[in-house]
Amino acid sequence: MDDRHLIEEKLSSIELFKGRLLHAFRDTVKLPDGATTSREYVVHPGAVMIVPLIEDATGGLRVVLERQFRYPVGQVMIEFPAGKLDPGEDIQVCAQRELMEETGYTAMEWARAGVLHPVISYSTEFIDIWFARGLTQGARQLDQGEFLDVFTATPTELLAWCRDGRVTDAKTLTAALWLQNVLSGAWQLDWKQATAPPIAG
Known part of the structure; x- marks a missing residue:
């Protein structure tokens, strides 16, 4: 074309x-x-977002989410874990690092879903979308001045919050679309083992 x-x-x-x-x-x-x-x-240097999948005690699937105050909009937002790339950092390494730092989880398997451009009218920002599974809980390593709650929800709960306007964060709405299609079998992911253990930035 x-x-x-x-x-x-x-x-x-x-x-x-x-x-x-x-x-x-x-x-x-x-x-x-x-x-x-x-x-x-x-x-903008670019960023990653992670959709962490975890099984609950009954074998049901849940996703790991965060609640964080976002100063520009003056609201506590529900989001998937995310963070910006450091200069020269490998994108998957960044995803592993951000998941561990913000939530304490590490994952055995990773799959890259795609990329989104959240504000194409005025920014070069891109966000690489990753799925993670085989999670192990550890200690969080939040940045100084970073405050957030980590919790889990079912995919059904997340999709209802997107529908009802409780979730309005663009990257999380995009991730919910990916999640819905992956769980239905319409979209496939290519799962791979984690790279080297993440190092806190």
Whole structure:
């Protein structure tokens, strides 16, 4: 498919802000019809999200979730474990590290589901989606200043919360779609053994 009639060409770029996490720019671009305009956007290092699967005492399936206050929206949100990539970090290693640091769990098997772009209108951010199973509980290693609750729910409970608007986090809504299709057998995962044990960042 030829997309040349849609693509914008960068002509110049100005740095607007550089923080610990976010890096903002304003670019001048040429539109497909030859006109020019500006685009403001944030460069993000990328992140991972993990859908941890665990069996309860009766053999039923549950997922590991978190409750965390998110300052920009002023709310405690229900989310799957997630975190940003460190410079040069392997994506699966990042997923293993974030799961262990935030929840205390390590997993024997991992499967990459896909990638999502949560805010394509103003950020380069991508989130790699991973499933984890064969969980073993350990001690959490939260970052300084990080506060969150870890709990489990059934997939049915999670999907009801998505339907009812209790879960509004975009990455968790996307993960719920993946979970629903994996559990129904419509979408397949390629499970692999964990890489080297995670090292806390």
